[in-house]
Amino acid sequence: MSFWLVKSEPGAWSWDDQMRDSVTAWTGVRNHQASNFLKAMKLGDLCFFYHSVSEKSVVGVVEVVREAYADPTADDPRWVCVDVKAVQAAPRPVTLADIKAVPELADIALIRQSRLSVMPVSPEHWHLIGRMASLSG
Known part of the structure; x- marks a missing residue:
């Protein structure tokens, strides 16, 4: 299993939105490096859900429930998204x-790389931040 961090502006897609819908497509990534990270995600990988811009904080955990596929919000099929589920x-x-x-x-x-919207997180960093957030498991 790999660990990641995905960012969203709370005004565009918030943790409350994620909790309400449970599963969503993580669309709109238009940076090549971040897109490559989406392509590397596997079923069962876990991601910190990070509110960017105003809050700048890890607010939850999501699980990858569908691996990379063409982003339906993009005109170019090279851009991908994954589906994530609130955990x-x-x-x-x-x-x-x-x-x-x-x-x-x-x-x-x-x-x-503060501007990157999708990034890997080492197991050591994952566990440390998880403890700081009082997350179980």
Whole structure:
């Protein structure tokens, strides 16, 4: 299993929207590196759901339930999306400031490549942020 972080602006698609719909297509990614990460996702992979822009925090976990396929919102079939399912809300959202304050997280892609909307998360970083968020499992 691999771990990821996916970002969404709460005004466009929020954690509440994800919880309401449970499963959704993660569409609209138009960066080649982020798209390649979507293509690498496998069934059962877990992703931190991150509210970008105003909140800047990990607010939940989603699971990949359908691997990459052509993004129906794109005119070009090279752009892909995956389907994700809500797994668990973060009992304690973990802010970007919280993450930056932990030396063990200094090399996480969220800090190094802050504009990327989809990124891998190492197992060590996953477990550390999961503990910070009081997530089970």
